[in-house]
Amino acid sequence: MGRYIIRRLLWAIVVLIIVSAVTFVIFYALPSADPAVLRAGRSPNPALIAHIRHTLGLDKPIYVQYWLYLKGVVLHFNFGYSYQYSLPVRTLMFQRLPATISLTVGAVIVWLLIGLPIGVISATRPRTWMDRTTMGVSLLAISAPVYWLGLVALFLFANDIGVVHIFDGADTYTGLTANPGRWFGSLLLPWLVLAASFAAFYARLLRANLIETMSEDYIRTARAKGLPEWRVVLQHGVRSAITPIVTVLGLDIGILMGGAVLTETVFDIPGVGRLAYDGIQNADLPVIQGTVMLGAFFIVIANLVVDILYAYLDPRVRYT
């Protein structure tokens, strides 16, 4: 197991290097605004642009730029300086991480608390009105894009622009340590909006898995033992049906930790996703590069955690 983890971690480094190279190439290959021109002001002259280009290091050949970047990351854990903010990208990312983590963790809790019970209830009563209703609603929730749902939620429920004033609106994020009450209040609506489609998806996934599991022979054995039905469902059925969901959950958390771009943008939450969005808007290569690497890092780690967890959840799986 130890060797397996080490091998996977080494692979993770390879993946991150490839990801950084691809990001670099895409940024230069695709026609985006020239960072130097963007920063040269309203009436730039060629000399100024050349000067900016030189300061940013953009006058060097692309492979040299990449090499310098990689050297900075590996040797000094330095992701370069943002063109836009003139601050180290590392600092920017660490500043933004708490908001993203808050959003992710809260949303995960919300969608598990909503999705899993609905999945179990629907699976144990298939084709009843309750099952049909929850599955119908969940299909709507999956189909609703998060930016649309977010805007609708704001227009309906936000304190400032809403029809009924229930939740704190956009741009109200407060750090957890600064004011826990306001932190919770400001994130409640984003949590619900972000969790909606996930809760729906998890409910449907668990329902499908559980219905299949409940027809397994070992469920019949559990019943034949004389277990009460709720223990048959929860301890024998859900125990098996939840395993694939843990896999999906790990990956979803990994993806969101890299920044829930749409949610953070709609609700104006200063997270990593928002940082990435701003980086793209401003052709801020080091920021884009950094946030992409961070996202890739979380996904790679999530994958590893999922695989390790899987071996723990399913004793038949062993890694060597």
Added chain:
Amino acid sequence: MSPLLEVEDLRVSFDTEDGVVHAVDGVSYEVDTGRTLGIVGESGSGKTVSSLTTLGLTRSRSTRISGRIVFEGRDLLTASTDELRRIRGNEIAMIFQDPLSSLHPFYKVGHQLVEAIRIHRDVSRSAAHKRAIDLIELVGIPDPKRRVDQYPHEFSGGMRQRAMIAMALANEPKLLIADEPTTALDVTVQAQILALLQDLQDRLGMAIIIITHDLGVVAEITDEICVMYAGRIVEHASTDQIFEAPEHPYTWGLITSIPRLNQQRGDDLVPISGRPPSLIQRPSGCFFHPRCPYVQKRHRTEDPPLAPLPDNARHQVACLLDANIRRQIWNGLKAGRNPASLRRLAGDGYPSRAPAVASTALGTEAPEMPPSGAGAP
């Protein structure tokens, strides 16, 4: 004294999208403490459904159940879900065909045993764990202290079935229902499992019902055998009678299709032709007529009742052929003759296949006939 378990005129049908499946249709049998009953039939003959119904495991909105299943004076069909739950795994235990899929893959064998014990017994976890080790030892799994903490996938097929048996025995049931307990196992392991069941019965004195499609399996260990076909019992007799003087053409088919070591090389096994009938659109008349080599014209319309033989009340058969003719045919089969060559003994030699298929397709209902002299001399 009434027997331990008495099943009386049990009928189980399921509503499905394709129609009503008559899985069990008027089945009666009984089994007493210390005795072993074999229920034999092809898949889809209703043998598993009848035993699952005993445990209340077929109850659902789309299932219709009638008749009586009396266990120690209590009718299990009218018992509440909770009453049944307390009987399941406690007084009546069941083991299933495929031990790998019947054990939960994510829980240690010991855990599953402890669970079975603690549902019905108010004992501590450590006491239950000790008992689990004893049970594993009882069913002959070596090194029980190590095995108790292993997962089912770390067991061999035979050991898994032993573990299933250990789990079924956890609360010393009065009745053990074994549904195809050896089907998924190697032949050598099959014999071991059957010997184990018999040994455990001698020691613990429980009643056993063995459900199987393989007459060879039950030959050694059952006292009585019910042969089921299309949801009904077509022959019911002591094991000796079933093997020495079987009366039903289906039973003959089952027996002559068992490979035997003393058989001449080159002697063909005689398979039963055709396939089990649909339980939604059942054949008219005798349910076996489309596959019976000795079918007569009236067998297509007349439904034979299960009736005792004139000279042996404990041997029941549902066949319209004359008893003397049946004996002649069986003697012929025993001598190694082919069913086709014996067909003329049955009488007017009605061709077996084509018209039978036609009557099935039409789905003609059998007219209510008074019980004909199926066993009359």
